Amino acid sequence: MVRSIEVFIFCLLVMLQAPFINNLKLLNVRIANHTILGSSTTLKCTFDLEGEHLYSVKWYKNGDEFFRYLPKSKPNIQVFEKSGIYIDIDKSNSTEVVLKSLELSSSGTYRCEVSAEAPSFQTVFQDRDMITVEIPWISGLQHEYNVGETVNANCTSSKMEIHAQLVWYINNEKANSTVEQGPYYKKYFAGSGQLVTTVLGLSFTVTDGHYKNGEIYLKCAARLSTHYLLYSDEKIIRFTKRPPTESIISNQVKQAKMQENSISVQNTPNIIHMVCVLVFCLRNNRKMLVAY
Secondary structure, X not given: OHHHHHHHHHHHHHHHHHHHOOOOEEEEEEOXXXXXXXXXXXXXXXXXXXXXXXXXXXXEEOOEEXXXXXXXXXXXXXXXXXXXXXXXXXXXXXXXXXXXOOOHHHOEEEEEEEEEOOOOOOEEEEEEEEEEEOOOEEEOOOOEEOOOOEEEEEEEEEEEOOOOEEEEEEXXXXXXXXXXXXXXXXXXXXXXXXXXXXXXXXXXXXXXXHOEOOEEEEEEEEEEEOOEEEEOXXXXXXXXXXXXXXXXXXXXXXXXHHHHHHHHHHHHHHHHHHHHHHHHHHHHHHHHHHHO
């Protein structure tokens, strides 16, 4: 009899607690794995209360809280200072937090934590990683090139936590490795971590085949993962028929004079030979006249 009463009480307690068990569900935390320096991004946290009352939504970066949403507080949003975190409060709420003016220090592990009110006080959370990177850029280009001139340029991916794999594209086709130079790496120490700048050079001689409607399209990309390429802005090189420069004209004149001198030197032996023959003939003619 006592045993039956204990079982009944246990079952009653389970039934009373059942409404508060596993009701709050965190459906999804969406954070861009790669974000661009200086841009904005949205952290999304989707949850299902399933009859519970929301107590709070908190966001953390590397274990430190930087955002708190309390629906029953005034104001209901609280922000805590954190390196690399700048929140657009007007666009943030219980399910979204908008970060603006991203910095390299914005990289880190982000956590969304959702809590229900009493009596369950359930708390659920998920972590996601985010890396903020700088778009690779192209330097060293002239605005215009003639056929036969050499294009020399650099593609740079600056201060990243990983060695970026850079690649050049000429007219939207991957450049041959024979025209690429490098890559070259430079390491920086930032706090407790290490950042790397990667440079990949490009050098090729312009031909008629490079120009598409009088233009060459150049861009480079940084491969950050198996499926993610971060492209630079596209650079356009235009073809122009420029008149010869003064140095080119000067060189052409020098070459012409050298050719003239060469011709005159080459003809000198022939002239001397003709003079000798003429003198010889005159002497013989004079002797013949005397004898006569």
